[in-house]
Amino acid sequence: MRSLERLRQDGLKRLLETPWVAVGMASCGLAAGAKAVFDAISDLAEGDLLIRKVGCLGDCFREPILMAHLPGRPILLFQEVSPEKAQEIVLRLKQNELPLDLAYAQISSWKKILSGGSLVFGSPFPGLLLFEEDPFFGPQVRLILRAAGLIEPTNLAEYTALDGFKALKKALSMPPEAVISEVKASGLRGRGGAGFPTGVKWALARSQKSYPRYVICNADEGDPGAYMNRNELESDPFMIIEGIIIGAYAIFAKEGFIYVRDEYPLAVKRLEEAIFAAYAHGLLGQNILGSGFSFDLRLVKGGGAFVCGEETALIASIEGRLGRPCPRPPYPVERGLWGKPTVINNVETWANIPLIVVRGGKWFKTFGTEDNAGTKVFSVVGKLKRVGLVEVPLGFSMHKLLFEIAGGPLQGRRLKAVQTGGPSGGCLPESLFDLPITYESLKAYGSIMGSGGLVALDDQTCMVDMARYFLSFTMEESCGKCLPCREGLYQMWRILGEIQKGKGRAEDLETLESLAYVVSKTSLCGLGMTAPNPVLTTLRYFGEEYQAHLQGSCPAGVCFQT
Amino acid sequence: MNQGKDVKIYIDGRKYIAKVGRPLLEVALEAGIDIPHLCYHSALSPYGACRLCLVREVETGRILASCTLPVRDGLSVISEDEELFHLRRTLLKLLAAMAPKAKGLSELYERYQVNPTRFFRREPQNACILCGRCVRVCNEILERGVLEFAFRSIQTKVATAFLEPSSECVGCLACESLCPTGAINAHYTEEELTIKGLYGTSHRILRCKECGKPLATEGQIKELGLDVRLCSSCRRKYETNRWISLP
Numbered sequence: 011m012r013s014l015e016r017l018r019q020d021g022l023k024r025l026l027e028t029p030w031v032a033v034g035m036a037s038c039g040l041a042a043g044a045k046a047v048f049d050a051i052s053d054l055a056e057g058d059l060l061i062r063k064v065g066c067l068g069d070c071f072r073e074p075i076l077m078a079h080l081p082g083r084p085i086l087l088f089q090e091v092s093p094e095k096a097q098e099i100v101l102r103l104k105q106n107e108l109p110l111d112l113a114y115a116q117i118s119s120w121k122k123i124l125s126g127g128s129l130v131f132g133s134p135f136p137g138l139l140l141f142e143e144d145p146f147f148g149p150q151v152r153l154i155l156r157a158a159g160l161i162e163p164t165n166l167a168e169y170t171a172l173d174g175f176k177a178l179k180k181a182l183s184m185p186p187e188a189v190i191s192e193v194k195a196s197g198l199r200g201r202g203g204a205g206f207p208t209g210v211k212w213a214l215a216r217s218q219k220s221y222p223r224y225v226i227c228n229a230d231e232g233d234p235g236a237y238m239n240r241n242e243l244e245s246d247p248f249m250i251i252e253g254i255i256i257g258a259y260a261i262f263a264k265e266g267f268i269y270v271r272d273e274y275p276l277a278v279k280r281l282e283e284a285i286f287a288a289y290a291h292g293l294l295g296q297n298i299l300g301s302g303f304s305f306d307l308r309l310v311k312g313g314g315a316f317v318c319g320e321e322t323a324l325i326a327s328i329e330g331r332l333g334r335p336c337p338r339p340p341y342p343v344e345r346g347l348w349g350k351p352t353v354i355n356n357v358e359t360w361a362n363i364p365l366i367v368v369r370g371g372k373w374f375k376t377f378g379t380e381d382n383a384g385t386k387v388f389s390v391v392g393k394l395k396r397v398g399l400v401e402v403p404l405g406f407s408m409h410k411l412l413f414e415i416a417g418g419p420l421q422g423r424r425l426k427a428v429q430t431g432g433p434s435g436g437c438l439p440e441s442l443f444d445l446p447i448t449y450e451s452l453k454a455y456g457s458i459m460g461s462g463g464l465v466a467l468d469d470q471t472c473m474v475d476m477a478r479y480f481l482s483f484t485m486e487e488s489c490g491k492c493l494p495c496r497e498g499l500y501q502m503w504r505i506l507g508e509i510q511k512g513k514g515r516a517e518d519l520e521t522l523e524s525l526a527y528v529v530s531k532t533s534l535c536g537l538g539m540t541a542p543n544p545v546l547t548t549l550r551y552f553g554e555e556y557q558a559h560l561q562g563s564c565p566a567g568v569c570f571q572t
Numbered sequence: 573m574n575q576g577k578d579v580k581i582y583i584d585g586r587k588y589i590a591k592v593g594r595p596l597l598e599v600a601l602e603a604g605i606d607i608p609h610l611c612y613h614s615a616l617s618p619y620g621a622c623r624l625c626l627v628r629e630v631e632t633g634r635i636l637a638s639c640t641l642p643v644r645d646g647l648s649v650i651s652e653d654e655e656l657f658h659l660r661r662t663l664l665k666l667l668a669a670m671a672p673k674a675k676g677l678s679e680l681y682e683r684y685q686v687n688p689t690r691f692f693r694r695e696p697q698n699a700c701i702l703c704g705r706c707v708r709v710c711n712e713i714l715e716r717g718v719l720e721f722a723f724r725s726i727q728t729k730v731a732t733a734f735l736e737p738s739s740e741c742v743g744c745l746a747c748e749s750l751c752p753t754g755a756i757n758a759h760y761t762e763e764e765l766t767i768k769g770l771y772g773t774s775h776r777i778l779r780c781k782e783c784g785k786p787l788a789t790e791g792q793i794k795e796l797g798l799d800v801r802l803c804s805s806c807r808r809k810y811e812t813n814r815w816i817s818l819p
Contacts, residue, residue: 315724332721337620337640490702490721490728492621497666500726501691521690528662531635532623 014170014179014299017291021171025129025160027081028060031100034075034159036066036244037237037276038398042073043092050093051100058104065245067159069146070398072114075159078103083132086113087141108135115139123156124173124368146396149415151377153385154361155401158245164283166291169248175293177364181256182301184367189260190216193363195371197383202228202319202356203431203460204536205449211353215261215343218351223263226328226347226354227254229270229277230312230319233432234483236463238387239357241399243270243277246361247284251307253360255298256367258305261353266305269324271312281309316487320535321346321354323489334489335535356461358387379405382448386459390416392466393423402447409443412466423468427551431460433480434540436547437473456547458540472568473552474559477544478506484541495538498529502545510569514560523549582630582648590643597625597638600651607651608660608680610752611703612639617712619704622667624660624680627651635659657684665689673699674753694726700755700769702728706747716740718770719747730755732771742791743767743775765789782806 024030033039033048048063055061067075072089076096079085086108088099095112102109118134118141134140141147152158161168169175181189194209215223227250231239243250254266270278285307288294296304310328317323318333325347327333346352362384366374375383382404388411391397395417402411412418412425419425427437430447436457438445445451449459467476485499502525505518526542526549533539549556558565576592583600590599595618600607610622620640627638630648635656638649650656661684667674668681669691680686702721707730710719718741722731732738743765748756756769766774775789780803787793787803802810 317724334721337618337637339642486725488725490724490726491704493623493663493666493670493701496702496726496728497670498662500694501666501669504692505690518690525662528659532626532637532659532663534620534623534637 014175014291017167018170021165021167021169022129024060024165024168025079025171026131029058029080029103030060030062030078031055031096031103032062032064032077032079032162033096034066034073034077035063036241037274038066038070038241039073039075040276042070044074046093047074047076047091047096051096054097054100055104059100062162064161065158065163066241066399067147068150068155068241068399068401069144069396071396077117078108078113079131080106080108083108084116084118084134085131086110086138087115087117088112089114110135110138113138115141115144117141117160120160120172121152121156122173123153123365124176126369129172145417146398146400146415149410150401151385151403152401153365153377154242154249154358154387155245155399156365157249158241161246163245163247163280164287166248166287169246173368174248174364175252177367178252178255178293179299181259181367182299182303186216186260186262189256189367192371193260193366196362196366196374197371197381198359198362198366198374199382199449200356201358201362201386201461203434203458205459208355208359211343211355212257212260214341215351215353218344220350221262222265223261223350224347224352225254225258225261225263225266226324226352227266227268227357227360228319228321228324228354229268229274229357230316230324231274231357231461232271232316232319232487233434233461233463234480235391235465236389236432236461238389238399238462240274240277241389242357242361242387243274244280247277247280248288249364250357250360251284251288251294253363254307255294255305256363257353257355257360259303261351263353264305266307267310267328267347268307269310269312269318269328272314278309278311285309315489316483317489317535317537320537322535324354325352332489334491335537337534358462378403379446379448381450386447386462388447388462388464390464390466392428392464393420393425393468393471394418394466395420405446405448408438408445408447411447411464412443416466419466419468423470425466426469426471427467427473429457429465429467429476429480429544430463431458431540431543432463433483434458434537434543435460435463436543437467437476437551438547439551442551456543456550458543470566470568472564472566473548473555474506474510474564475566475568477548478503478510480544481506481541484537488537488541492532492534492538494529495533495535495541498525498533499538499541501525502529502542506545509556509559512559512562512570514556516560518560519549519553519556576643579643579645581643581646583627584649584651592643592645594643595639596627596641596643596647596649599643600627600638605651607638608683609639610701611705613705613708613750615713616705616708616750619708622701622703623663626656626659628653628656660684661686665691667701669693670695671698671701671753671755672696674701674755675699676752676754698755699753700730701753702730703752704730705750705752706730706756709746709750714744714746716742716744718773730769732773735771737772737774738770741767741770741773741775742795743773743789744792760786780806782810 076088199205322336342352609625627649
């Protein structure tokens with residue numbers, strides 16, 4: 011066991027004083043061919059260069075991404091790297107030459123959000139784009155993605171080089187009440203979608219009288235087109251573990267669980283490695299950092315049900331029961347896992363905790379708006395020029411996000427709508443693009459924040475088809491327990507199918523709307539309550555497309571094709 | 573559940589006294605207020621699946637299932653209004669489409685004016701409404717674990733293990749007696765009890781050794797550990813004779 015300070019020195023040495031190349035090897039990078047790039051250079055680089063497997067910076071449209079660093083010089087970033095290009099870069103690095111002509115940007119310094127300083131790599135090369143000036147990265151505020159893409163995800167030394175576990179050390183020296191009041195003061199709201207104030211949840215759990223208590227990290231991300239949590243787990247698992255330990259300390263929990271979906275094999279593997287490393291360094295287990303506080307963290311893999319992201323179903327799944335929701339109240343903070351007080355928070359909520367503990371709730375509140383403090387990572391996908399993970403303060407303009415950061419629609423196309431909040435979210439039309447992104451503003455127009463999925467749709471997307479796609483997802487993922495969700499969604503899906511086949515009748519739209527209303531009003535859990543949103547919002551904002559289908563034509567040219 | 577203290581609650585503006593924490597539906601039913609319900613049963617844990625027992629919370633205007641709404645001081649609800657009527661009516665329409673062969677629902681259909689709709693009848697022969705009473709009684713009360721839900725979404729079924737005749741079932745028929753729609757029912761022949769709806773689960777019927785009247789299923793006798801296979805009247809005779817013949 012080595013002290014954190016020594017680890018930190020090791021990490022700094024690795025990052026700053028060692029020549030290295032790094033390949034972005036999160037799932038997105040691997041899908042784009044990062045493995046081939048890595049294999050092509052691993053033998054070549056050996057001995058002269060340290061070769062690092064890092065997470066993802068967020069600019070998924072540029073994958074595979076390679077970074078190169080020589081001591082005292084800025085980090086160079088290379089995009090869409092082929093194995094051949096990677097070999098060339100490495101060969102030139104071995105000659106002590108930085109291949110500036112091949113790079114698209116440079117990182118001359120990296121902000122250390124946790125301490126306020128920065129890691130300085132070297133003064134920038136003139137004429138090469140700075141990371142901060144990149145149109146994709148420039149407008150972002152990277153608090154949660156504070157280390158993503160730079161560090162090796164399961165390397166504790168590199169994590170501590172960016173002030174990792176500083177928050178834990180500080181929290182363990184504070185009274186638990188002080189930790190909770192700091193989280194309360196920050197105004198942090200649950201990032202899983204519902205937006206419940208995290209500090210209030212913790213205080214509720216703490217005020218319960220029964221023991222033991224549990225903390226759970228909900229990493230059962232399942233929205234189609236959304237992968238914020240996956241990337242956070244794959245690129246920086248320690249920040250989540252650190253957040254969980256702090257939460258456990260605050261509510262006196264001795265045991266915690268990370269419920270992660272098994273469809274994320276890389277995230278599972280990295281979490282396992284990170285938890286192992288944390289145990290090995292006395293950051294988990296008995297007497298953490300000599301504080302007298304003991305905490306065990308275990309990984310539970312989900313069995314592939316979307317509904318297990320709902321907290322009561324998640325608890326049932328951990329207990330080994332059928333993954334089906336139960337009515338609330340009682341809420342898990344009163345009676346959760348095995349009937350004991352349990353705090354369940356989303357991956358991203360936990361990721362914010364170290365920041366709040368180190369920098370204070372007041373500082374955290376300077377980001378975002380009055381009731382929507384902090385930043386949020388969005389997975390921006392769909393018909394856009396630049397897709398990837400984007401972190402912006404809450405209250406950020408949707409228009410700016412879509413057109414500046416993501417670069418707007420593809421050549422010759424027009425953006426028509428954006429689906430927020432995954433399959434339970436709604437579809438917002440072009441006329442609402444000026445909306446600031448907050449929990450309340452999205453809700454006011456029939457959508458939700460959800461966990462942060464944004465799918466951009468252009469004039470080639472049929473809204474009826476889109477609504478039916480999302481509905482088919484929620485219908486199949488309905489647990490089948492309550493009548494409105496199971497049967498109502500199915501009937502809605504059938505009616506949409508008839509409309510798509512040109513067999514729609516005039517009264518169908520009314521039936522759809524009334525059925526959607528009933529399902530959202532009477533369902534047992536959040537899945538059913540929000541599942542009709544795509545249908546309700548498309549009916550509301552794109553009613554003319556439904557009418558056109560009843561008339562026998564599909565404006566986007568998607569339906570009626572045999 | 574019943575150990576809470578007495579508090580005042582209001583249903584449709586009328587005051588009632590009830591214990592904290594009890595399901596509101598239970599209190600309402602005892603007071604004679606006829607809130608429709610299918611999955612609720614007083615012997616079983618609240619389940620909240622049929623959603624028919626909706627009420628409106630006056631304070632917030634929220635619509636909640638009363639079987640899973642615990643009584644608290646000052647709780648005030650409306651048991652029926654125009655919107656609740658409409659919601660229940662739509663739910664019943666969905667139910668009618670889902671389980672066209674379900675028995676015992678005609679009164680509810682009539683009360684809520686449910687008539688044929690465009691809703692698609694997926695399984696015209698289906699009678700099960702997935703209320704889960706059978707599953708709960710088998711697991712909670714009898715602790716046999718014969719029945720559980722399998723699959724999800726519209727494929728959800730009440731199932732025995734591997735959808736095969738159950739080796740755990742003893743044929744107590746608690747499931748059948750709680751089934752509100754006749755989806756589970758018992759068929760007797762001279763030798764056998766077959767439980768329809770339980771994937772061909774059947775039981776050999778044992779008869780009284782003396783008079784030959786049907787006694788119980790083989791599984792029940794085994795479970796109870798009875799060594800003397802006599803019906804109640806023959807057993808009385810047998811025991812009496814035994815006592816008389818004692819020296």
